[in-house]
Every structure is written in C-alpha cells, then in structure tokens.
Amino acid sequence: MRKPRRARTASFRQTATNDESGDLSSPLANSPGFLLRLAQLRTFDEFYRSFAGLGVTPAGFSVLALIAANPGVRPGTIGEELRMKPSNVAALVNMLAAAGYVQRKTDASEMRASLLHITEAGAEAWREMEQIHRETDARLMEHLTSTEREWFVALLRKFLRR
Amino acid sequence: MRKPRRARTASFRQTATNDESGDLSSPLANSPGFLLRLAQLRTFDEFYRSFAGLGVTPAGFSVLALIAANPGVRPGTIGEELRMKPSNVAALVNMLAAAGYVQRKTDASEMRASLLHITEAGAEAWREMEQIHRETDARLMEHLTSTEREWFVALLRKFLRR
DNA sequence: TATTGTTATACTCTATAACTATA
C-alpha cells in the first residue's frame, strides 16, 4: 500500500527564459504542462516522506478525507470529485474498510447506492493525518511568501475551473 | 505507446474556502498538493487529446525535446532534468530510436557515455510536435489572463526551485 | 433499458536488481 519515491535531483533555475545552470537548454522550462508535472512529482515525494509508515497513499488519503468530511457520501461522488474510475474508488474503499477506517451502508431509499461512513478508528486516524498533511503542505510552500502562496492556490483553482 | 484518458468530470468551484456546488465539503480544496495533482491530470488529458495518433507519451515527448535542443546530451543528464530513473530513460530512448527519431553515439573521450542525437526524421517530427505542444499549453491556460499566466508559470518555477 | 457499484483483469508507468563496459 506504500510506494518508495526517490530520484536523482532535478533543477530548474530561473533565467530569462529556459536554460539550466551548466549549459543545458530546456525547451520546456516555461511550459505550464511540464512544470505541473514536476510540481506534482515533488508533491508526491513530500507526501511519501511525511506519511511513511502510515500505510496510506495520496489517493487513499484523499478518499478518506472526503468520507470524513461528508458522512454518507457515495462512491460515485468521490470518483467525480477526485477523478477516479468507479472501480478504483471501490478498491480504495476496500482498503480503508480493511483497515477499519470506513464502513459501507446502503441507502434505504436507493438500494443501489452505498453510503460511506467513517468509523471511530477512521476519525482518529484522520485527525492525525490531517495534521501531518497540513505540515506537508506547509513544507511544500516554504519557498513562497504568504502572498505568493495565496496567489498560487488561487491560480491553481482558476486553472482547474471549467 | 499510447494511453487513453477519460474520467467522469471533476469540478472545484471556488467559494470562500472549500465546498462544492451541491453540498459536498472538500477539505482538500485549498491544498496545493491536491490541486497540483488535479492540475496535472488535466495536463495529461490535454496532452493525449492533442497528441492522439502521434505515438508519443508525455515522457517520450519531453525526452525528444531535450535531445532536439541539446544534440549530444547524455542519458544521465536527461534523467536528472526530467526526474526519471536511468533505466526508464534508456527505455524511452529505445522507443525513440525504434521510431527513427534518435541515434546513440559514443563519446570518444568517455567511452562509457552515450551521446544522444536527433535524426532528420526526428527533427521533422519534433517541429510538428513543438507546434502542437504550443497549442496544447495555450489551451491549458485559456482561462487565465495573460498576467495570470505569467504569474502562474513564475510561481511554478519558484515552487520547484530548491 | 439505464444507473450504481463491485470484482476481475489488462495495461502502463515507475522502481529495483543484475549486468556490462569503462574510468
């Protein structure tokens, strides 16, 4: 359920346009798509560093977060929110259920749907993870000023709006 | 060498803090790590949409870009720059070589190293891809004003600096 | 017949290990 993450260091110094320290020309150094890819790699690295030993992946963490904040939420809703396929949501819920963090119930008025609830153990684990996650995000952003952080999040949100 | 990408729609409307349109509470809606993850998913979706039929993945594209811009570059340098393991760089170079886009030569003064060069066919393919990539990035950013775009890229670069 | 969800499985990407050749 875990995943090691390690890689030779990457670096993108900022110069007028693209190049790197030595003499390497990086034609993608200003490509938002490429930069987002590297940014997410860094994000996962930090996640695994913080959550080592907790037995959760980023995906599992995000599913648990949604269930904790929305008791009775349905798998389909989680999939839309997190852009996961229904089958993969089910697999993650299975793992969370096996860990004793989550329970499936069935909606009396909609017998097809299953309603996801967090258990007491799940709520406790979530409280701990929430704290670690806050610290992880803080570490991710530590090179930015507080104004830059606000802009960064706001721009990411606008980037995602459709 | 391709990869389909499709998912049920995700949406994060912006409100004061976190919630979603209906009534879903999204505790991660302001988490940079989570937002970066979604942003990259969108990036890959757009990439595959644009490059459908061209037989390149984002990774292969980025390797070709570096070789095109840096004739004689070495696999190790590419790995550092793109945060790929040496073994995976080799596999991608194999694919690009099989496509006739890239050639391996050996450095006379460093017989261990292999120097990567783009072929004529590769250069031509790259010119086409470069154009498509520019359009893809433009589409990605179309919801942002030009000031926001500059900020977004600048902040991503700063976020990645170490 | 369409929708919701689950299981099973195939495919792709990334990481690790073993190996060759050169320094």
Added chain:
DNA sequence: TATAGTTATAGAGTATAACAATA
C-alpha cells in the same frame, strides 16, 4: 572500486470489461 548505461523484471496505479442489483 566507482561511474554510466542498459536490460530485465517486479510493483503500483489506472483503465477496461463483465457482472449483479436496483431503478
């Protein structure tokens, strides 16, 4: 012995297909 690169392979994540149950 350490470094650069490659091959082979295992593991994790994601997608597709088939199915059951309900609407």
